[in-house]
Amino acid sequence: MTPTPSEPLTDRARDYLDLDSLLTDAERRTQATVRAFVDDRIRPYIADWYERAHFPREIAPQMGALGLLGMHLTGYGCAGRSAVEYGLAAMELEAGDSGLRTFVSVQGSLAMTAIHRHGSEEQKRQWLPRMATGELIGCFGLTEPTAGSDPASMRTFARRDGAGDGADWVLSGAKRWIGLASIAAVAVIWAQTDDGIRGFLVPTDSPGFTATPIAGKLSMRASIQCDITMDDVRLPADAVLPGVVGLKGPFSCLNEARYGILWGVLGAARDSYEAAVRYSLQRTQFDRPLAGYQLTQRKLADMVLELQKGQLVALHTGRLKDAGRLQPQQISFGKLNNVREAIAICRQARELLGGNGITLEHSPLRHADNLESVRTYEGTDDVHTLVMGQAITGLPAFR
Structure with missing residues (x-):
């Protein structure tokens, strides 16, 4: 059976x-x-x-x-x-x-x-x-239409309006690819100020704040990503996050997200691999199960090799994090490797499903399409490669 x-x-x-x-x-x-x-x-x-x-x-x-x-x-x-x-x-x-x-x-x-x-x-x-x-949803506004991998070049700006520490902030600019923004109650918006990059808590019902879902996506379709525009959004003095100045603020959050990603993508890969195993055992070609052919078994073996190596990377990274010893460049190792291999596993699984694999009845192509987004956000392959390169050589090569 x-x-x-x-x-x-x-x-x-x-x-x-x-x-x-x-x-x-x-x-x-x-x-x-x-x-x-x-x-x-x-x-x-x-x-x-x-x-x-x-x-x-x-x-x-x-x-x-x-x-x-x-x-x-x-x-x-x-x-x-x-x-x-x-x-x-x-x-x-x-x-x-x-x-x-x-x-x-x-x-x-x-x-x-x-x-x-x-x-x-x-x-x-x-x-x-x-x-x-889950009563309230939040979003995180860092990426801009012209500032993805280079957030230091963001153009969103917050200026003080008034005198003294109680002066209002007035926020103007645009953000893009911001998850959940159209259903969020509060947006964490990162902006340039005269004193450096700061984070602001912006109620999304503030006058001048507009979030518009991005349509026509071929990936992450069961999710929401938005364009945000801010036209002189007035905020009280205490809307600013007081605990950090500079990019180390958003980067510390991105590292948390990247850590979750290096685990998460293995779920998409595992689900695709398991779908391929089941399908190849059920699907009969030339009077025998597809799983009984050497090429099929090689593909399944290749998938499980990379899947379980990725799981070992994730588990070791998690143990380092729990021990308080995890470094950002080690997160880049896991994000780069696990996303890259997860996409390859999902695509290989789709191939084993043949023509049936392009339908939503089966998960691998949906997972592969989603992972194209995951591969891009929270640092592209190229960015994480350069993070690792700098860690190895001591020489930054981003510019």
């Missing part, structure tokens, strides 16, 4: 190196809980959401109830879970769809982390508890 799409694979096909044995009981429980949530609340609906380019807003409080929003943060209603547990959750969510994992990343690793790490006590109490439950 061969497995149907709903039946489990053999242990060797599912986890060739028995990497589950490297996890603690608490880590396995977290992974199992999130996997069950994905099986119940995402898998049955994701093809429809993707086809309609629909983000299910109702899923936010469901994720909040599981402690997935800002789950690596402590206090203010956040779960305070380990880096490895957060990574495992990201992997399981992205096995459902990159767009749903991206929501958790934007909400927790970007918007909530910015407030938690750089905000005042009052700002934390105002925003974080309701963001942790």
Whole structure:
């Protein structure tokens, strides 16, 4: 008998190196809980959401109830879970769809982390508890139409209007590819000021703030990305994040997001690989299962090699993070390698599914399309290559 799409694979096909044995009981429980949530609340609906380019807003409080929003943060209603547990959750969510994992990343690793790490006590109490439950959604505005990989060249500017420390801020500029902006209650906006780059908490109902969803996407269709325009948005003096000046503020948040990505993409890769295994065992060609041919087995072996190597990279990176020893250039290693290999696995899986693989009945091509976005955001392949190059040689080569 061969497995149907709903039946489990053999242990060797599912986890060739028995990497589950490297996890603690608490880590396995977290992974199992999130996997069950994905099986119940995402898998049955994701093809429809993707086809309609629909983000299910109702899923936010469901994720909040599981402690997935800002789950690596402590206090203010956040779960305070380990880096490895957060990574495992990201992997399981992205096995459902990159767009749903991206929501958790934007909400927790970007918007909530910015407030938690750089905000005042009052700002934390105002925003974080309701963001942790999913009642309120946040977004993170760094990228601009002309400033993607080079955020230092951003043109968005915040000026003081008035005298003294109580003077208002007036914010003008544009941001692009900002996840969740059209449904967010608060935007973390990074802007130039006379004193350097600062972060601002901008209620999205502020006059002059406009978020417009980007249409016509071929990737991340079950997610929302927006253009933001800010036309003299007036903010009170205490809208600024007081804890940081300069790009180290947004970069510290991006590193949190990149860490989640290097785990998450392995979920898309694993789901695609497992779909290919099941399909090749069921699909008969020339009177025998497709899985019985040497070329098929070579492709499956290549997929599991890179998948499990990527999982080892992610787990080791997570252990370093939990130990407080993780460096940003090590996150670049995982983001560069795991995204690149995940795309290759998804494409190979699609190939094994033949013509049927281009339909939404099967997940690999959807995952591959999504990963084109993941490969671009939070640092392109080229940027992470140069981060690693500088770490290796001591010589910056960005310009």
